[in-house]
Amino acid sequence: MRDRIAYRLPYAVMAVLGLFMLVQYYIPHQVVQAPRQMMLQWKQPLNGFIILLAIVGIATVHVRKIYRQERRWGYSIITLGAMAAMIFVGFAYGVQEGTIFSDWFKYLISPIEATMFSLLAFYVASAAFRAFRARSASAAILLVSATVVMLALIPAVSQNIPLISEISAFILKYPNTAAKRAILIGVSLGAISVALKTIIGIDRTLLERDGK
Amino acid sequence: MSTDPYIWIAAILTLGVFSFLYKDNAFFAVCEHLVVGLSAGYMFVTYWNNVFFPELILPLVQNGTGSDAHLWVPVGICFLWACKYVEKTKDMYRLALAFWLSIDLGLSIPTHMDAGVLAQIAGTISAPLNGSPVEILGNLVLILGTSFALLYFFFSTEHQGVLKGASTAGTWVLMVGFGASFSYVILSRIYLLIGRLLFLFRDWLGIAG
Incomplete structure (x- = not known):
């Protein structure tokens, strides 16, 4: 029973808080915005703590490497020494x-x-x-687009070849924007679906216990 | 030639990294491990000074039993996160991870929907079809190009007939975008290379203007 609770509690926390953070975006009332603000305030130091833990993790890996005298362990001394020295000068002399x-x-x-x-x-x-080899129509388009944009960015070329700057600006403003927009829409829809699946517990990979 | 010891050290490290062009060697490995250690130390001090200390430790020390008492909650979550490293308690870490993920994922849904989907669709369909011929052509390319490129990623139906033509046009639009992005990547790396060579020849050796 206790084990089952320990297994399921994180999914419950994820569902409740995740749905709250989703819904609060559309409810600008103080009752909802105050806890949202508080949770964001909690998350900032947690982000910092995770980074600090990651750095401690790097140090642990290198200490273990030196202790076990693994391959290229001498370089780990340099890493640890540099890390310690940087932390020392940061705290001793200010930043x-x-x-x-x-x-x-x-x-x-x-x-x-x-x-x-x-x-x-x-x-x-x-x-x-x-x-940049024009083996197909798509590859030829890539080649032409990249060449035009690259040449237009070189002052000596853009000053001597007429219209190249205008063509490059057209490529960057219209077809390039169209491609970026399509990719951004696709990526955003994908991110939304992954986030929703994780929050409601359909996708459980992120919170799995020991890969089970 | 420079007499500044820092310039000399920077020049030696620059040459050490460039030595990788010959092959992976001890000089490069020293530079590689040095930058990992220094960067980790830099991040540690920066996060401690800018995030962890002012946003958690200082408010708790000054007002930990008053209006900032709620900050003991992230302290507890940090402890839960640290439980990952103790065999008997490592399951507790999933609670901290759930808290951390739920905030990010919950916030990301409306943000992606607003900025990544709705704003992009609005920007595309509201492109004006008036002005100079170049602007009209450009906005037509923008509207049709975005639609065709999106159709290329539509896999629910087999690409045949009109859909095949549209998705092929979509790949062309994508190729123009990739070409433009790739050319920027190439040039930015070349600018960096020129910057490093200028540092060596001008700032260190003093033989370039």
Whole structure:
């Protein structure tokens, strides 16, 4: 009996709160909006707590890796050391502009992340080389659209080839918007259906116990 | 050449990440693990300072028995969430997850319906069919293109006859959109690459203007 309650209670909580959060959107009365506001106030620190737990989780994984001396465990020392150092300077010297914390963000984190994303230029260029082949009507349309938009964004080209900027603007304003709208409508309808199925308990995958 | 030690460190790390273009190597792995650790530490401090401390701990310390007493509820939910890591109590975590999910999912339904469905349909069907010939053509493309692209995702009936023609036109519209998005992705990465090269040659080595 106790086990059955422990199993079913989360689904009940999900149904009651989920339907409440859905219905409150259409009832602007204080009786409904006050508890809504309170629940949103509860959720903010919970979001923060989940992030903090996730970071503790990363630390645990690396500590375990070092303890068991798994493959490439030496790099875990770097990760843990960097994490500890960043947390220390953040709490010891503050986080304002000009502190060690903000300098480390500017000169350590930003260059590595920017360079990692810039590396993708090589891989995207290689993917473009394979994708931009006019094997079919659809592929030809992709090629033409991408080429026109790309060329129009390069100042030297857009200044010397007449009408390319206008054609690019037309593509971005009309057919591109049409495609984005259709995708957005489809994604939204899909998200609504998944949310409803989860709230009313038809889809139980998110709250399953040990995968059962 | 720069004399700022921070510029030197940033340049060395930039070269370390670029070394991956040759192959996966120890220099790149050091940079990779360094950025994971630093980013995790950065997030920890940021979330603690901006969310967890001011929105939970501080109000509870200052007014935990008064008007902010309701904030003990999220403390309890946080404890339930932490139960995940204890074998005997890990089932309790599902309660915290249910609370967290129900708020997000419940809020997402009207939001998606308003912004993702109704607003998009309203924007499409209210596109004016007047103005210059280019605007009229563009708005026709917008109305028909959105409809055809939606028909492409309609799988309840087999695509034959008129529906097949419309869904094929829908794929063309989608391809134009994907081409435009892809070109933006390529260019944004190239701009980033130019930025990193400028940093190396201008800010670090001082050989570019």
